[in-house]
Amino acid sequence: MPEQNLEARILELTHRLNYLNYQYYQNSVSEVSDYEFDQMLVELQKLEEQHPEYRSDNSPTQRVGGTITKSFPTVRHKYPMLSLSNTYSEDEVREFDNRVRKVTGDHVEYICEIKFDGVAMSLTYTNGALTAGVTRGDGTRGDDITPNVRTIRTIPLHLHGDDVPAEVEVRGEVFMPFHVFEELNKEREEIGEALMANPRNATSGTLKLQDSKGVARRRLSMYAYALLSTPTLFQSHSESLEALQRWGLNVSPTWRKCTTIEEVMDFIHEWETKRFELPIATDGIVVKVNSYAQQDELGYTAKSPRWAMAYKYKAMEAVTDLLGIEYNVGRTGAVTPVALMKPVLLAGTTVKRASLHNANEIERLGLMLGDKVVVEKGGEIIPKVTAVKTEFRTDNAAPIVYPTVCPACNTPLVRSEGEANHYCPNEKGCPPQVKGKLEHFISRKAMNIMSLGEGKIELLAEQGLVTSPDHLYDLTYDTLFGLKKTFVNEETGKSRIVTFQKTTVENILKALENSKEAPFDRVLFALGIRFVGNTVAQKLAQHFRNIDALRAATEEELISVPEIGGRIAASVREYFQDLANVHVVERLRTHGLQLDLGELAVVEPTSDKLAGLTFVVSGVFSGYSREELQDTIVAHGGKIVSSISKKLSYLVAGDKMGPSKLEKATTMGVKIISEEEFNQMLD
Ligand SMILES: NC(=O)c1ccc[n+]([C@@H]2O[C@H](COP(=O)([O-])OP(=O)(O)OC[C@H]3O[C@@H](n4cnc5c(N)ncnc54)[C@H](O)[C@@H]3O)[C@@H](O)[C@H]2O)c1
Ligand SMILES: [Zn+2]
Incomplete structure (x- = not known):
């Protein structure tokens, strides 16, 4: 490459990577895959090595990518929080081993650990008590988020043991387990909120919340993986891990001591697929030199220790054909496109469907029917389409025409300004919306009438016996007894019969009767007003005390309630402006449901x-x-x-x-x- 171009390329990569870092850490957005990011970083590193004179002071090769925010107090780290050099190649792990041995000689032990994909955390314990929780920030300074950290249940507020020192720093990875992430996204989908991209983004977003009660609700967790103190307490990293465990910190039991590089390789191979059995996102393994004396000998680069290396697994991918697109309509009327693909084996399961989120995503990918597409499975349950292999596109490829009418009821779709999803506005007559709203009404966190679950409510909706929640309370033994339907699972071909026998019917009627005792906030949540989730329903119920006051509230009054924003207020107003909804509420009142908080709370x-x-x-x-x-x-x-x-x-x-x-x-x-x-x- 001519000199001039070389300098330009270094500059271009520097800008691009700094921008991607900003998007990633500040806005929790990944515009490219981690692999692509890391490849660019490697390229920049090589060019800078050849021409150090072109390296800029703010090169991403020289510093940790994160930032500090203005919303929390800034704290200087006692020990800098660095990154890890990483590789996707086994050969480079062997080279790492060679470099280490050149310095330490042949007597070296490694500790292999899983690399959990979350957010790095520094905890300070003073006389055994948790006194600070700080993010990595820019490596030198981080955000002091102690009140939020104190809500994480796997982080002990006090360490126990005779050998807990006066001051010690613990490092660990805070993460959101998959099941919490999926639950959270399901709730967000239900109330019409934008979904979070992955558990790591969800974790970093959660830690930045201003309200620590909100953090507690997200059920984050942490694995501790390092101990720092002056003077050092132990001779080796493994002793530190054992101490952390003893003192009450949560240490993942997956770590292993290896004495040869072959054992390290075995660990890498073993976890390549086994990691998918873990309930948390992982993106590789970390190899660390065990002896602290040897760590000191090896030292640090500007941004990472020379005694450790991350081996990252490339995301599990497969290439297959896009056969078609199915458009699903949810409870709130949001339309979600789903890719239907030629079945392909991916990380041990056959994949034939993947979510495409919305029309923007189809456009961003540049998808056409008949394309060869790349599907990726990151550990989340739902796989995603990440790219199109345009080089394999044939003349038969057909453009995707996004529907203009609802696939379920033919009503013209609408898309509001600034919203990613198209919506079917036919709330009361669109079958999947009607069914979805009823399913929501009976769900566990709402009215908890689970004896109507597993297809029973679907049957009642299809037969027109129940099309809005108030109809449930008109049901009698005679209407229900003897109803029957056979459901066939499209994927497996297996059929399942749903019948309404004597006990079933009695249980349903009993559960309906019991649900009349459910408190007002549960009823409010059950109504399924867009953006009114569990917590919002509780806040509104507490503030307005009864449904009449809520119904009479102006948008301004609604917004004055703590944590209720304009979007929620508008949605609540809209709900009560619809007379059909008011009618449903009135009928629920007649049936004896709780529409106020009762005497005690006034x-x-x-x-x-x-x-x-x-x-x-x-x-x-x-x-x-x-x-x-x-x-x-x-x-x-x-x-x-x-x-x-x-x-x-x-x-x-x-x-x-x-x-x-x-x-x-x-x-x-x-x-x-x-x-x-x-x-x-x-x-
Ligand atoms: N896709 C994008 O646009 C984009 C942008 C910026 C960064 N990134 C990704 O982020 C990486 C840089 O992030 P980074 O500096 O945090 O590096 P990293 O995430 O690759 O490694 C360092 C981090 O690993 C974590 N970790 C997990 N388990 C650990 C263990 N057992 N021991 C020690 N540490 C452990 C720690 O939080 C530590 O801070 C890049 O290499 C890239 O893959 C992607
Ligand atoms: Zn519709």
């Missing part, structure tokens, strides 16, 4: 100390949750209003209050009081 005034005063509550408080504080104000005769105006009596300001509210209150001359000052008003 706050009776306990004093009139705050009578005639109006309050806006904002921020986070130490002695109350926001709802509790609002309840207290009401209990003492005060009134909660949604927005700041000149007439407002007090703004009760907690921690982390939004700067715009503060500014508004200041300019309007509203009296701003702290939690303590508020408490004094009640004394």
Whole structure:
């Protein structure tokens, strides 16, 4: 390559990789596969080695790719948090072994570990107590997210044992197990939210939440894999792992001591497929020199230790034919395209369907019917189409014409501004939507009428006996008894008969009767209002107390409820503006379902100390949750209003209050009081 082009190429790769790093760490987006990224990095590294004079100061070969955010306090790491040099080639693992032996001589032990695909975490324990949890950030400084880290159940708040030192740093990988990830995405899909791409993105997004209660709900976990302290406590990494385990940290039992490179290779081969049996995402293995003395001898490069190496597995891929596209309609009316492929064996299972998410994805891939496509399985249950082999495209390839009408009911599809999915607007008459909404209504977290599961509700919907939730409560023994349907599984050809016998019918009627005791927030969730998931339903129920108040609430009032945004507010308004929905709600009321929180929860005034005063509550408080504080104000005769105006009596300001509210209150001359000052008003 001529000099000039060489310099240009180095510059181009530097820019491109820095951009991809930014997208990956800041926005949790992978625009290219890890493999492609790593190939470009290798190319840059080679060019820079030949021409160090062209290497720029901000080269991605010289520094860790992450960033720090402004939303958390920044902390300087006591020991820098580095990356790992990586390879996809076994030969390079052997070369690593040669390099090591040149320095250490022949007596070397390796520890092989699984490389878990999550987010790196640094924990500090002072006198045995967890005092800090910090992200890797740019390697030198990270985000202090201690309150979030404290909610992770596999991270002990206290270490136990006689030999726990006064101060110690523990490194580990925080991750989201597959089943939690799938559940979370299912919930998001149900309430019409965009899906998360993979468990690693979900983990990094979760750790950056401002509300640690939200973090706790996501059920993250952590595997510890390193121990740092001054002076060093042990002679080797394996002793450290054993100590971590003893002190109560979660150490994956998969690590192994190897004394020859052949044993390392065996470990690599063994886990290549076995890793898919693990309930967590993994992307390779890590080989580490065991002895700390030898680690010191080997030292570090600018961005990684010379005593360790990651061997990464290439994603499991296969090439097959795209035969067609099926369009599925979900409960919320969202249309999801699914690729139908010629069956192909991939990581031990036969794959013939893969999700394509939405029309944008089809466009991004440039898919045509009849194409040869690359399917990839990353460990998640659902495989994905990652690329088109355009070089094999024939004249028979046909463009994909995205449907303009609903495949289930022929209603013209709509696509709102800024939304990736097309929707079928025929909520009440589109069979998969009707069925999906009923299935949601009876589901465990909603009304929990599981005796209607496994195809029974489908049968009732198809026969027109139940097309909206209120119809369920009209069902009688006589209508149900004797109903029957045979379901045939298209994939296996096996058939299954669903019948309504005496006990079944009795169980269904009993479960329906019991469901009338389900609290208001469950009923609200069960109604299936778009974007109103479990937690949102709880928040709305607590705030408005009953369905009539919720129905009467303006968009502004809805938005004033903590954590309720404009999108949810609009969706709730839209729901109640539809008279058919109001009718369903009224019929549910007639049948005796719980549409308010009941007597107990209504706050009776306990004093009139705050009578005639109006309050806006904002921020986070130490002695109350926001709802509790609002309840207290009401209990003492005060009134909660949604927005700041000149007439407002007090703004009760907690921690982390939004700067715009503060500014508004200041300019309007509203009296701003702290939690303590508020408490004094009640004394
Ligand atoms: N696709 C993209 O656009 C894109 C962009 C940027 C980075 N990336 C990927 O990310 C990589 C760079 O990320 P990185 O610097 O975090 O490197 P890395 O993820 O390859 O390796 C280092 C990390 O591995 C983790 N790890 C897991 N198990 C471990 C164990 N047992 N012992 C030690 N560490 C363990 C730690 O969190 C550590 O920080 C790139 O090589 C690339 O594959 C991809
Ligand atoms: Zn439809």
